[in-house]
Amino acid sequence: MGVGELRMCMTELSEAKSDLSKGSTSKSENKRIMSGFLDGIRCGDCECNVDWGERRNTIASIAAGVLFFTGWWIIIDAAVKYPDQGQFHHAYHTCGVIATVAFLMINAVSNGQVRGDSYSEGCMGQTGARVWLFIGFMLAFGSLIASMWILFGGFVVPQKPVVYPGIAIFFQNAFIFFGGLVFKFGRTEDLWQ
Known part of the structure; x- marks a missing residue:
């Protein structure tokens, strides 16, 4: 129009x-x-029409990277703003490290290996891939639950005057968790087959 x-x-x-x-x-x-x-107005009918199907892997990878980066950026901001052990105990970084390891574990196994579509069995085959993925998801959910526990048990219930480090821990783990899900399930493997 x-x-x-x-x-x-x-x-x-x-x-x-x-x-x-x-x-x-x-x-x-x-x-x-x-x-x-409104009859003459059409959405997506412009000269810059983009085929999102071909760019799905790129968009999912960028979105997952932004989520992962945002999670670590938030926790680094909290660590810089509250360097004192009394306000922000440095052992709380463990949740983010475990979430990062879970991110890597979840995305190290392809969907084809989990389904059994891969050509080579690898060292443990389809069962090993499923166990590896299950452990990765357990670590991811565990770090997310632990971050909520730290938020409420360490900052909200004791009514500390500064709650931002607890919120930062939770959001760090939430962003890493959702980044891992986007990177795992947002991409497609059709381009490689």
């Missing part, structure tokens, strides 16, 4: 509005004018 067509629609709409304010338009004619206003 060009600018001229949009101006024409806006002119028709303003004329219909002025007629409506005079009371000369019936209710059915008013519905026809309003429904015709």
Whole structure:
């Protein structure tokens, strides 16, 4: 829809509005004018039409990288802002490290290996891939649950004056967890086969 067509629609709409304010338009004619206003507008019908199916792996990888980076950026910000052990105990970084290891474990196994579609059995085959993926998901969920425990047990319930480090730990683990899910299930393996 060009600018001229949009101006024409806006002119028709303003004329219909002025007629409506005079009371000369019936209710059915008013519905026809309003429904015709959006008929010419199409979403995604521009010259820069992008085929998102071909770029699925790229978009999923970028989104997962941004989530992973954001998680670590938040915790580094909290560690720099609260360097004292009393405000932010440095052992709390363990959750983020375990979440990162889980991220790597989950994405080290392809979906084809889990399904048994791969050509080579590897060292442990399909069962080993499933066990590896299960352990990775256990570590990911465990670090997310532990970060919630740290948030509430270490910062909210004791009513500490500064709660931001606990929130940072939770969001770090949540972003790493969701980044791992996006990287694992957002990509497709069809391009390699």
